[in-house]
Amino acid sequence: MSPMTTPVTLDTDKAHLLHPLHHPSAYAATRVWVSGKGAMITDSTGREYIDGLAGLWNVNVGHGRQELADAAQKQMATLAFHSAYAGGTNEPAIRLAERLSGLTYPSINTFFFTSGGAESSESSFKTARFYWKALGKPDKIKVISRHRAYHGLTLAAMSATGLPAFWPMFEPRTPGFLHIDAPDPYRFVNTDPGVSLGVAAANKLEEAILREGPDTVAAFIAEPVQGAGGVIVPPADYFPRIREICTKYDVLLIADDVITGFGRTGRWFGLDHYGIEPDIMQFAKGITSGYIPLGGIGVSDTVRDVINGVPAGKRWMHAFTYSGHPTCCAVALANIDILEREHLVERAAAGGARLLEGLRTLEATDCVGHVRGQGLMAAVEVVADKGTKALFPAQVGLTQKLMDGLMDRGLYTRVVMDCICIAPPLVTSDAVIDRIVETLRETIPTVVGAAREQLATTPA
Numbered sequence: 001m002s003p004m005t006t007p008v009t010l011d012t013d014k015a016h017l018l019h020p021l022h023h024p025s026a027y028a029a030t031r032v033w034v035s036g037k038g039a040m041i042t043d044s045t046g047r048e049y050i051d052g053l054a055g056l057w058n059v060n061v062g063h064g065r066q067e068l069a070d071a072a073q074k075q076m077a078t079l080a081f082h083s084a085y086a087g088g089t090n091e092p093a094i095r096l097a098e099r100l101s102g103l104t105y106p107s108i109n110t111f112f113f114t115s116g117g118a119e120s121s122e123s124s125f126k127t128a129r130f131y132w133k134a135l136g137k138p139d140k141i142k143v144i145s146r147h148r149a150y151h152g153l154t155l156a157a158m159s160a161t162g163l164p165a166f167w168p169m170f171e172p173r174t175p176g177f178l179h180i181d182a183p184d185p186y187r188f189v190n191t192d193p194g195v196s197l198g199v200a201a202a203n204k205l206e207e208a209i210l211r212e213g214p215d216t217v218a219a220f221i222a223e224p225v226q227g228a229g230g231v232i233v234p235p236a237d238y239f240p241r242i243r244e245i246c247t248k249y250d251v252l253l254i255a256d257d258v259i260t261g262f263g264r265t266g267r268w269f270g271l272d273h274y275g276i277e278p279d280i281m282q283f284a285k286g287i288t289s290g291y292i293p294l295g296g297i298g299v300s301d302t303v304r305d306v307i308n309g310v311p312a313g314k315r316w317m318h319a320f321t322y323s324g325h326p327t328c329c330a331v332a333l334a335n336i337d338i339l340e341r342e343h344l345v346e347r348a349a350a351g352g353a354r355l356l357e358g359l360r361t362l363e364a365t366d367c368v369g370h371v372r373g374q375g376l377m378a379a380v381e382v383v384a385d386k387g388t389k390a391l392f393p394a395q396v397g398l399t400q401k402l403m404d405g406l407m408d409r410g411l412y413t414r415v416v417m418d419c420i421c422i423a424p425p426l427v428t429s430d431a432v433i434d435r436i437v438e439t440l441r442e443t444i445p446t447v448v449g450a451a452r453e454q455l456a457t458t459p460a
């Protein structure tokens with residue numbers, strides 16, 4: 001019997017696998033995922049679920065695309081791999097970089113490929129430091145990010161990530177990383193009556209730069225919509241003010257488009273909504289719709305010229321074996337073909353508007369504090385008290401109960417800090433979008449009702 005035909009069990013998994021965010025207690029509700037088609041996924045019992053998070057915010061073109069498998073097969077059979085270190089290259093990597101220069105922000109025309117989001121964060125941070133050193137400012141090394149940001153979990157990326165749950169068992173964090181408040185329209189407290197919430201939140205960046213000293217700050221990194229932190233969509237005047245501040249103090253603006261890239265928000269890239277451009281952008285996930293790992297960064301023409309302008313002895317000594325992997329780049333090209341041919345960016349905008357309209361009707365529920373979204377990326381924030389915006393106490397375990405309740409009703413997604421995140425594949429039909437809304441309408445009051453009962457009967 002070949003290893004692939006031997007039956008696998010969760011005991012074998014337990015014996016041999018460490019999972020992301022590993023803990024044995026998670027086995028109580030483990031599913032073995034077997035197949036997918038469009039917006040649906042099927043587990044080993046044959047049950048079908050709506051993939052409410054497009055895998056992990058990445059399966060933009062939906063599951064089961066033979067075309068992507070064919071692109072990988074063809075490239076593997078031709079040239080599976082050879083090094084793209086300086087002095088070598090390959091056709092799919094060249095074509096993909098050229099293609100991206102036409103799709104991404106106008107001043108971003110030069111790309112470096114990685115295998116995922118965290119490697120892209122590392123590449124952005126190192127490139128920002130390199131840039132300032134090349135310009136004779138070696139002390140500009142700090143990176144500012146936001147609370148509730150997610151930039152990956154390698155050491156520097158984890159240090160930029162603004163979700164403290166990820167830190168304690170891996171401290172110390174990389175020095176030189178600090179956080180400002182997120183521009184959360186629901187929870188940000190604007191103490192400056194003279195300006196809008198968006199401008200006040202952006203001004204936190206100016207305060208931090210001045211406090212640290214502009215000559216010590218290399219870059220500010222921001223997701224256009226904070227995803228894993230609970231889908232925080234900033235007010236429209238936030239990023240224009242951020243751009244102004246970065247320019248004023250010579251701080252590079254890094255757009256983390258790992259989730260927001262490739263159509264998720266209803267535009268190709270997240271800052272396209274605001275008519276501003278970053279100095280460095282990073283992407284992963286949707287570039288291959290998760291069919292094969294690929295990420296990368298794009299640098300502005302100004303940054304590229306600085307990289308190209310140093311003497312050879314000071315070259316950009318940054319590398320990954322799999323940078324420019326031909327098979328991954330070939331799949332990305334086929335994925336972009338699908339996004340364009342099926343107008344999936346426009347579809348994300350239209351489907352997203354329908355989703356948000358539906359979800360907003362849930363705001364009438366006494367435990368739904370806030371609903372927000374942009375394109376096919378939305379969140380419903382569940383609170384214990386709408387007046388104070390207090391969350392349910394941790395002992396209730398509401399986050400897991402919401403996730404389980406939704407899963408029991410056939411909707412797979414993730415809940416963070418009691419924000420139910422919804423980001424299905426961009427191909428999701430109107431009928432399925434409506435089912436997602438109805439599943440939430442049914443699940444939230446039931447789960448919250450049980451949580452309230454539990455609290456009422458728990459001795460103080």
Ligand SMILES: Cc1ncc(COP(=O)(O)O)c(C=O)c1O
Nearest residue numbers: 116117118150151152256258259
């Ligand atoms: C905005 C953002 N940046 C970076 C990452 C890290 O990507 P990866 O898990 O591929 O390292 C993620 C992952 O969810 C992300 O959402």
